[in-house]
Amino acid sequence: MDAAGSQVEDECDQYVQYAEQSGFITTQGGNLLCSKIIHLVHNSDVRSQISKVLNECELRMYRSVAFPAIGTGQARQSPSKVADDMLDAIVEFASRGSVQHLKKIKIVIFQTNMLKDFYEGMKKREGSDLSRRESWMSLLKSFFRRKSQATEKKKVILEKKVDLATFQICGESQENVDAAESWIEDLILKEQFENTISDELIANFDDSQIDVLADLQRRKHVTIQLENKLSPPCIKISGISRDVYFVSVEVQKMVQKIKDTEEERSKAELVYNLVEWRYSASNGKFVAFDKLTNMQLEDAKLAKTQHLTVRINKNKYKVDLNTLQAKDDKGKTMLFQRVPKNEGKL
Numbered sequence: 001m002d003a004a005g006s007q008v009e010d011e012c013d014q015y016v017q018y019a020e021q022s023g024f025i026t027t028q029g030g031n032l033l034c035s036k037i038i039h040l041v042h043n044s045d046v047r048s049q050i051s052k053v054l055n056e057c058e059l060r061m062y063r064s065v066a067f068p069a070i071g072t073g074q075a076r077q078s079p080s081k082v083a084d085d086m087l088d089a090i091v092e093f094a095s096r097g098s099v100q101h102l103k104k105i106k107i108v109i110f111q112t113n114m115l116k117d118f119y120e121g122m123k124k125r126e127g128s129d130l131s132r133r134e135s136w137m138s139l140l141k142s143f144f145r146r147k148s149q150a151t152e153k154k155k156v157i158l159e160k161k162v163d164l165a166t167f168q169i170c171g172e173s174q175e176n177v178d179a180a181e182s183w184i185e186d187l188i189l190k191e192q193f194e195n196t197i198s199d200e201l202i203a204n205f206d207d208s209q210i211d212v213l214a215d216l217q218r219r220k221h222v223t224i225q226l227e228n229k230l231s232p233p234c235i236k237i238s239g240i241s242r243d244v245y246f247v248s249v250e251v252q253k254m255v256q257k258i259k260d261t262e263e264e265r266s267k268a269e270l271v272y273n274l275v276e277w278r279y280s281a282s283n284g285k286f287v288a289f290d291k292l293t294n295m296q297l298e299d300a301k302l303a304k305t306q307h308l309t310v311r312i313n314k315n316k317y318k319v320d321l322n323t324l325q326a327k328d329d330k331g332k333t334m335l336f337q338r339v340p341k342n343e344g345k346l
Helices: 006-022 046-059 079-094 112-124 136-144 174-191 200-204 207-219 241-274 291-302
Strands: 024-028 036-040 064-068 104-108 192-198 222-227 234-240 275-280 286-288 307-312 315-320 325-327 333-340
Touching (some): 024 046, 046 079, 174 192, 192 241
Antiparallel strands (some): 024 036, 222 234, 275 333
């Protein structure tokens, strides 16, 4: 209050009669570098107080707000409980989906021993539904991201909106500020990880695979770089360690699926060069199956499977591989042929 100046004190005296009803008083910023100050009436319910301030900021169309660690001073409340209450109130406010004006929320912590409480509080909320959305929880999580994402944008073809927060450090000396900055950067390095997956098949990623990568990037705390001009092409995944691991496994599954598909097509081509399966059409002529169905029929024949279900003109037929006859659900019968292509050849 001393730093704000006598003008702010006079305003508080003028509006004190309204404080009990609303729970707070709003004054000009006085000598402080802000446009407004919201003075809270003492209340042990920190979550309720934070909610009131956030709602007032949205109502007044304020763009940003800064909180101290409310209740940890003369009220002597537990820092971990205050951290949980404050973060819960922010998450609840943001989850309404109707927030239009308030875009930046700062929590200013002067006592270094409280940083761990707020850090752990944010980590506990990483798995919440809100953290999967693109804005508010990422604003909080930028506490342990900070500088790295601003510089690692080269060759990124998957756009990712990242809400950056400015972490302001105040201290008694430059040495203390430098030490705090170094401590925060160590936290960033511990949380961050990068993995590169290189494979020639990455060059075969189509729009559907790109969409899957974009969805993974939206849902997880990672940045994905697809560099398909390298030899071999590669995908770089960077972000929070456990999310990098999860996304890496999913990418490996995508690559393996393409590999399996190509191997299946190659095998189908080989089988088609050796034998051709056909079915009788309505005009009495026999029509060749597509190569994949052709391979499935031949595999079933070699495995001595008695029956196999295939699809012909959007209808399902159950094939008897001994009699080479097939029936659909309505009892319609169709004849099959198996024609080896190497008959008569040495």
